[in-house]
Amino acid sequence: MSEQEQLRSIRERIDAIDRELMRLISERASCAQTVAQVKRAAGSGDDYYRPEREAQVLRQVKEANPGPLEGETLARLFREIMSACLALEAPLRVAFLGPEGTYTHAAVLKHFGQDVRLAPMASLGEVFREVEAGGCSYGVVPIENSTEGVVNHTLDLFVQSPLFVCGEVLLRIHHHLLSSGPDVAHVQRVYAHQQALAQCRRWLDANLPHADRISLSSNAEAAQRASQETGSAAIAGDTAEALYGLRAVKRNIEDHPDNTTRFLVIGRQATIPPSGVDKTSVLVSTSNRPGALHRLLTPLAHNGVSMSRIESRPSRCVNWEYVYFLDIEGHSEDPDVRQALAGLRQEAQLFRILGAYPRAVL
Ligand SMILES: O=C(O)C(=O)C[C@]1(C(=O)O)C=C[C@@H](O)C=C1
Numbered sequence: 001m002s003e004q005e006q007l008r009s010i011r012e013r014i015d016a017i018d019r020e021l022m023r024l025i026s027e028r029a030s031c032a033q034t035v036a037q038v039k040r041a042a043g044s045g046d047d048y049y050r051p052e053r054e055a056q057v058l059r060q061v062k063e064a065n066p067g068p069l070e071g072e073t074l075a076r077l078f079r080e081i082m083s084a085c086l087a088l089e090a091p092l093r094v095a096f097l098g099p100e101g102t103y104t105h106a107a108v109l110k111h112f113g114q115d116v117r118l119a120p121m122a123s124l125g126e127v128f129r130e131v132e133a134g135g136c137s138y139g140v141v142p143i144e145n146s147t148e149g150v151v152n153h154t155l156d157l158f159v160q161s162p163l164f165v166c167g168e169v170l171l172r173i174h175h176h177l178l179s180s181g182p183d184v185a186h187v188q189r190v191y192a193h194q195q196a197l198a199q200c201r202r203w204l205d206a207n208l209p210h211a212d213r214i215s216l217s218s219n220a221e222a223a224q225r226a227s228q229e230t231g232s233a234a235i236a237g238d239t240a241e242a243l244y245g246l247r248a249v250k251r252n253i254e255d256h257p258d259n260t261t262r263f264l265v266i267g268r269q270a271t272i273p274p275s276g277v278d279k280t281s282v283l284v285s286t287s288n289r290p291g292a293l294h295r296l297l298t299p300l301a302h303n304g305v306s307m308s309r310i311e312s313r314p315s316r317c318v319n320w321e322y323v324y325f326l327d328i329e330g331h332s333e334d335p336d337v338r339q340a341l342a343g344l345r346q347e348a349q350l351f352r353i354l355g356a357y358p359r360a361v362l
Contacts, residue, residue: 083113165355299343
């Protein structure tokens with residue numbers, strides 16, 4: 001058979017598969033519409049988004065993947081199918097730290113898919129306020145970076161907010177040097193968010209030691225500035241590159257190649273049912289006495305519950321007193337976690353479950 005004949009025959013097969021895929025995706029979308037009717041009839045309000053179910057679907061896809069596509073790739077395709085199905089049930093509005101083109105924007109799309117309605121906000125505080133006021137169902141905020149550590153502002157906002165954590169997003173952060181100029185040598189000024197400047201410090205020292213480093217409120221704002229000035233560059237990611245018509249004069253300039261940021265999804269829903277692989281975040285405080293923190297955490301060890309993170313922040317009520325943010329493995333409804341939390345509650349002065357939610361799948 002000639003190449004032409006071979007290609008024609010394979011493409012006929014691909015066309016037939018695509019028709020079948022279309023039929024199945026449409027059938028799936030009709031199921032989602034029926035699900036919406038069931039939820040409406042049960043009076044679930046505007047609560048169409050089900051994070052635990054989405055995590056289960058994506059996990060199943062990864063586990064059952066027959067190849068040759070990577071499990072991650074297949075899961076991303078299903079991510080988009082579910083995003084479209086949910087939009088058919090009811091559009092979901094998500095607030096995030098804008099403008100468009102920030103890494104938080106990329107995290108929103110990674111977690112909710114392309115069919116989500118975007119609500120970029122000017123500050124982290126506004127993201128919280130918008131969700132609290134009901135203008136958006138959910139918000140996405142950065143919480144920690146593998147190179148630069150915790151985002152203190154987000155932790156402090158949690159202390160004052162009635163919102164809950166409903167999910168987490170892990171995003172590999174690749175920083176590029178974006179410019180409208182031809183190459184690195186033309187760059188005299190670098191704009192970026194202060195975290196991005198810190199995450200590329202060594203690269204900047206080695207390659208642009210004489211360029212001014214100017215920190216702005218977001219990488220997207222940096223990209224916008226760089227697109228309007230000659231001799232300027234911005235440190236930002238793929239989303240900003242496309243959005244502001246810049247060119248990456250140097251890609252992946254982050255000092256640590258596994259640079260990852262963790263974001264939290266915040267909402268008004270106090271409880272997300274267990275998905276099977278979950279985390280629970282808790283806010284606690286204890287008195288400033290010897291051994292108090294040790295006693296506080298003992299119930300976790302006694303119940304064989306592992307803690308994946310602990311952060312402390314000044315309580316802002318009494319000098320030198322602290323609140324602690326704990327992430328523990330498992331769901332607050334799992335028997336061992338429930339027992340551990342009961343023990344913790346007894347020891348703590350302040351105790352609030354910030355949320356139990358599925359561990360990131362993608
Ligand atoms: O199972 C549901 O509750 C659905 O609404 C269906 C579906 C899906 O497409 O699989 C869509 C949105 C939800 O967030 C979870 C899953």
